[in-house]
Amino acid sequence: DQQVKQNSPSLSVQEGRISILNCDYTNSMFDYFLWYKKYPAEGPTFLISISSIKDKNEDGRFTVFLNKSAKHLSLHIVPSQPGDSAVYFCAASENQGGKLIFGQGTELSVKP
Amino acid sequence: EAQVTQNPRYLITVTGKKLTVTCSQNMNHEYMSWYRQDPGLGLRQIYYSMNVEVTDKGDVPEGYKVSRKEKRNFPLILESPSPNQTSLYFCASRPHGGFETQYFGPGTRLLVL
Numbered sequence: 441d442q443q444v445k446q447n448s449p450s451l452s453v454q455e456g457r458i459s460i461l462n463c464d465y466t467n468s469m470f471d472y473f474l475w476y477k478k479y480p481a482e483g484p485t486f487l488i489s490i491s492s493i494k495d496k497n498e499d500g501r502f503t504v505f506l507n508k509s510a511k512h513l514s515l516h517i518v519p520s521q522p523g524d525s526a527v528y529f530c531a532a533s534e535n536q537g538g539k540l541i542f543g544q545g546t547e548l549s550v551k552p
Numbered sequence: 553e554a555q556v557t558q559n560p561r562y563l564i565t566v567t568g569k570k571l572t573v574t575c576s577q578n579m580n581h582e583y584m585s586w587y588r589q590d591p592g593l594g595l596r597q598i599y600y601s602m603n604v605e606v607t608d609k610g611d612v613p614e615g616y617k618v619s620r621k622e623k624r625n626f627p628l629i630l631e632s633p634s635p636n637q638t639s640l641y642f643c644a645s646r647p648h649g650g651f652e653t654q655y656f657g658p659g660t661r662l663l664v665l
Contacts, residue, residue, distance in 0.1 A: 446594070449637060474651050483556070483596070483642050483656025529594055536650055538583060538602050544594035 443467045444532050446543035453550050459517040461546050463530035470532040475504060475515050478527045520550045554579050556657035558643050564631055564663045573628045573660050574620030583646045584626040588639040601626055633664045
């Protein structure tokens with residue numbers, strides 16, 4: 441049973457517009473959430489994170505929102521750039537222990 | 553340069569032939585993990601290690617073994633590979649603390665015939 445779900449396998453956005461990637465989770469014990477970005481033929485790289493004590497975290501063009509009651513988080517990229525085209529994974533952990541649960545990934549395509 | 557290296561990068565093998573994928577990190581990280589990436593399933597954690605001689609199961613440990621005899625190395629062993637273990641494998645390491653500083657290796661693409 442998938443504890444972290446990204447229900448949109450792909451998303452296409454025009455350059456300069458906002459990209460919104462969504463992620464849902466089922467385990468209420470998760471207290472730390474991360475987004476990773478992955479280019480083809482490379483390993484994932486960390487993008488942004490949020491603790492369950494917050495509902496928003498911002499880093500430049502990237503903002504992550506957490507809605508604990510809905511068990512939902514989203515990643516906003518504003519403005520989107522062609523270099524943002526990649527697969528984005530959300531991930532969750534309990535107490536930042538050894539286990540990390542990933543979603544299925546969303547492939548973002550930003551068109552010039 | 554801080555890095556996680558994996559070998560081999562590509563491997564084709566046959567069912568039942570034991571194989572080992574090596575992973576090494578040069579950052580003195582305590583934590584190391586193995587993940588597999590499959591279409592529609594994303595990344596799934598196979599095993600992780602919090603330090604030398606300390607390993608634990610991730611989400612999909614069946615059919616895999618690991619060992620952590622030295623801090624820098626974390627090999628993944630497939631004793632009797634099967635076609636359902638055909639996948640893209642990533643090793644990762646991080647220091648004690650958050651996943652923000654988790655470094656991933658470049659991946660090993662495995663095909664089991």
